[in-house]
Amino acid sequence: MPRIYIYHKRECDVKKCTALKLGKLRLAEIVYNIRGIPRGSLLLYPFCENVLSPGDKEIVSRGALAAIDCSWNQFQSERIPRSLAQRKLPFLLAANPVNYSVPYRLSTLEALAAALYIMGFAEDSSLLLSKAKWGAAFLTLNAEPLSLYSKAKSQEEIREIEREYLSLYGVTNHEGKS
Numbered sequence: 001m002p003r004i005y006i007y008h009k010r011e012c013d014v015k016k017c018t019a020l021k022l023g024k025l026r027l028a029e030i031v032y033n034i035r036g037i038p039r040g041s042l043l044l045y046p047f048c049e050n051v052l053s054p055g056d057k058e059i060v061s062r063g064a065l066a067a068i069d070c071s072w073n074q075f076q077s078e079r080i081p082r083s084l085a086q087r088k089l090p091f092l093l094a095a096n097p098v099n100y101s102v103p104y105r106l107s108t109l110e111a112l113a114a115a116l117y118i119m120g121f122a123e124d125s126s127l128l129l130s131k132a133k134w135g136a137a138f139l140t141l142n143a144e145p146l147s148l149y150s151k152a153k154s155q156e157e158i159r160e161i162e163r164e165y166l167s168l169y170g171v172t173n174h175e176g177k178s
């Protein structure tokens with residue numbers, strides 16, 4: 001499994017926090033400052049331009065995969081170090097109980113698992129999802145798009161697939177948040 005880091009902003013209910021659960025299970029390292037993420041890592045960041053693709057596997061294999069755990073309703077943009085490659089996830093549906101079936105409203109665990117799956121780490125993705133009661137539901141809800149994204153040859157191909165799902169689900173006001 002690639003190394004996983006989570007920048008935790010301490011804005012959530014600790015009893016429901018999937019990031020802290022991954023840390024407790026030693027599946028991720030929790031850091032409380034963004035500079036705690038190793039240089040050369042890939043950061044899942046929903047406000048960037050570039051979408052995650054299978055080609056990003058090399059970055060994660062050399063560095064690490066990282067995510068920000070925070071309340072996106074309270075999120076204030078902060079400076080992301082240039083040493084981190086930023087990628088956003090394409091269209092996916094949440095399976096967590098708080099945002100079930102809502103596009104882009106993934107928990108940190110779902111976001112990391114989706115990224116792993118898209119980059120070709122399907123077994124590692126399944127391992128993370130097995131730690132949540134609703135993990136299997138995430139794979140069921142997103143089986144087709146995850147499969148298509150994981151076979152895409154470029155970011156443009158990912159965007160084409162995403163446009164099809166946005167149209168299919170009638171999502172018109174997409175802000176890129178996950």
